[in-house]
Amino acid sequence: MLNKEGLILELEFYDRGNRYDVNVxxxxxxxxxxxxxxxxxxxxxxxxSQMIEEQTGFRPEGMRFEYYGFYKKCRRRKKQ
Ligand SMILES: [Zn+2]
Incomplete structure (x- = not known):
């Protein structure tokens, strides 16, 4: 269930035009x-990216950091 929601969010994210290769x-x-x-x-x-390539030989072309949680208005009475 949660995984499904996560997948949907990810697709919406891509629809917004943010992609790995563009996200500089x-x-x-x-x-x-x-x-x-x-x-x-x-x-x-x-x-x-340079540090990663120097240490691993892998050259990243994009990156994405994601934090999952709740905004204030969505956090009411929610115990985290
Ligand atoms: Zn929210």
Whole structure:
């Protein structure tokens, strides 16, 4: 059930035009498990593509950070 919801959210996310290969700007997505709102938290990712390539040989072309939770209005009486 939860997995299904997660999948739907992900598809909606792609519909918005955010894709792995386009997402050059580092930011964190804040995804509400209740209303499905996806917010942006504009902070730089904790490590660079260059650092990853130097250490692993893998060259990332995009990245996505996601936090799942609840916005304030969706958090009422919800025990986390
Ligand atoms: Zn919400």
């Amino acid at each position: 700007s580092n930011h964190v997505n804040l995804i509400c498990r209740k209303c499905g709102k996806i917010g942006d938290f504009m902070e730089t990712a904790p490590f660079s």
